[in-house]
Amino acid sequence: MTISSDTGLSTPSRSAFLEKTPLERYVAPAKPTLVGMTRGELSEALGTLGVPEAQRKMRVQQLWHWIYFRGFTSFGAMTSVSKELRAALAERFTLDRPEVVTEQVSVDGTRKWLLRLPGDPESGVPHEVECVYIPDTERGTLCVSSQVGCTLNCSFCHTGTQRLVRNLTAGEIVGQVMAARDLLGDWPGGIRPRDGVVPQRSSKERISGKPDMRADRCITNIVMMGMGEPLYNFEAVRDALLIVSDGDGIALSKRRITLSTSGVVPMIERAGAEIGCMLAVSLHAVRDDLRNELVPLNRKFPIKELLDACRNYPGVSNAKRITFEYVMLKGVNDSIDDAKALVRLLKGIPAKINLIPFNPWPGSNYECSDWEQIEKFSQVVFDAGYASPVRTPRGRDILAACGQLKSATEKLSARERMALRAMAMVE
Numbered sequence: 001m002t003i004s005s006d007t008g009l010s011t012p013s014r015s016a017f018l019e020k021t022p023l024e025r026y027v028a029p030a031k032p033t034l035v036g037m038t039r040g041e042l043s044e045a046l047g048t049l050g051v052p053e054a055q056r057k058m059r060v061q062q063l064w065h066w067i068y069f070r071g072f073t074s075f076g077a078m079t080s081v082s083k084e085l086r087a088a089l090a091e092r093f094t095l096d097r098p099e100v101v102t103e104q105v106s107v108d109g110t111r112k113w114l115l116r117l118p119g120d121p122e123s124g125v126p127h128e129v130e131c132v133y134i135p136d137t138e139r140g141t142l143c144v145s146s147q148v149g150c151t152l153n154c155s156f157c158h159t160g161t162q163r164l165v166r167n168l169t170a171g172e173i174v175g176q177v178m179a180a181r182d183l184l185g186d187w188p189g190g191i192r193p194r195d196g197v198v199p200q201r202s203s204k205e206r207i208s209g210k211p212d213m214r215a216d217r218c219i220t221n222i223v224m225m226g227m228g229e230p231l232y233n234f235e236a237v238r239d240a241l242l243i244v245s246d247g248d249g250i251a252l253s254k255r256r257i258t259l260s261t262s263g264v265v266p267m268i269e270r271a272g273a274e275i276g277c278m279l280a281v282s283l284h285a286v287r288d289d290l291r292n293e294l295v296p297l298n299r300k301f302p303i304k305e306l307l308d309a310c311r312n313y314p315g316v317s318n319a320k321r322i323t324f325e326y327v328m329l330k331g332v333n334d335s336i337d338d339a340k341a342l343v344r345l346l347k348g349i350p351a352k353i354n355l356i357p358f359n360p361w362p363g364s365n366y367e368c369s370d371w372e373q374i375e376k377f378s379q380v381v382f383d384a385g386y387a388s389p390v391r392t393p394r395g396r397d398i399l400a401a402c403g404q405l406k407s408a409t410e411k412l413s414a415r416e417r418m419a420l421r422a423m424a425m426v427e
């Protein structure tokens with residue numbers, strides 16, 4: 001997702017290896033943040049302050065409300081917590097989110113934030129990840145990162161070229177959501193930025209009374225489609241998504257959270273069982289020889305094993321379909337035969353198909369398929385019973401940039417790429 005560091009690795013040398021080893025450790029700050037802590041971890045944190053065991057459950061509930069429901073950034077105004085405990089908490093902990101370095105707002109309301117995270121402990125150079133908010137009339141989608149860089153090396157993905165990789169902590173993942181809500185005034189009683197867009201919920205949704213359907217929410221959906229492979233950072237992603245979907249806090253429905261994986265087969269079942277969110281799979285090819293090239297992880301977990309894991313994804317049903325992402329690469333995977341093979345391959349799996357126009361980046365070896373070809377491909381998919389597989393209208397804007405405005409694309413590619421992916425993920 002991020003285009004901040006170019007390692008200069010060329011595609012041939014990258015395709016020679018399947019994955020890199022994460023090079024960096026995370027060193028927690030002396031004064032850690034409570035953001036990202038589970039109930040159990042909050043209870044332990046209270047224990048270190050001498051809060052007796054018998055009181056901890058109640059105290060955790062109070063903190064949970066202030067941190068994750070109200071979005072407080074300091075302990076001072078937590079009126080249900082005693083003054084002494086507030087002081088003790090402030091002495092040892094913070095409620096910090098990742099630091100927001102820059103904000104860019106596009107004409108269509110898309111916002112991109114650059115967030116700073118602690119970097120390599122030796123050099124002290126911080127990392128930056130991007131988080132993108134894409135408002136639409138009916139939903140607001142936040143595209144969240146799970147790693148700095150990515151250990152995998154998909155040949156069409158710019159993130160894969162980054163050499164430095166660090167797993168984000170649960171706090172840094174939840175922190176992206178918290179920081180975005182801060183900036184959007186998206187906490188109860190929050191003040192909206194003047195140029196902000198609040199998605200409109202249908203009246204049916206407004207009266208449904210579900211907690212995630214608060215009528216005035218900006219962020220209604222989350223997609224784990226930023227930087228990194230979420231299933232290579234499983235525990236942190238799981239803890240973060242369980243916090244974000246907890247009904248006493250941010251309370252986003254798990255049906256509105258989508259985790260995208262390049263196909264880490266052994267972790268797919270755990271994702272369903274332990275997180276229970278929606279699953280998206282980056283398929284991109286219908287034959288192993290081509291997928292080995294595009295998504296080298298396929299050499300470890302080939303298409304058949306991947307699709308078997310999808311068939312067995314806990315909770316999969318026609319009401320909870322798996323999204324198959326398919327990036328449109330000119331002359332590589334975009335023939336009508338590929339389209340026919342794709343629908344044959346997915347037969348029997350409750351599936352949605354998202355065709356993603358390839359977003360080029362400087363030095364990439366691929367081109368985006370022509371719009372006419374995408375339309376023909378999508379017609380085959382549509383005729384097989386999959387509704388509107390290419391996202392519009394923003395998909396079209398971005399597609400135009402993809403094919404026609406190369407220099408503009410270079411400038412905007414990070415935001416556009418994320419917007420594109422996230423748009424492709426929402427209906």
Ligand code: SAH
Binds near residue numbers: 154
């Ligand atoms: N690592 C995970 C999630 C992050 S990438 C995964 O691979 O699924 C999110 C999506 O963006 C994936 O489907 C990925 O294949 C796609 N993607 C990456 N680079 C792209 C590009 N340049 N153009 C279009 N889609 C891209």
Ligand code: SF4
Binds near residue numbers: 152262
């Ligand atoms: Fe990019 Fe996802 Fe592949 Fe990583 S797994 S290189 S983020 S497409």
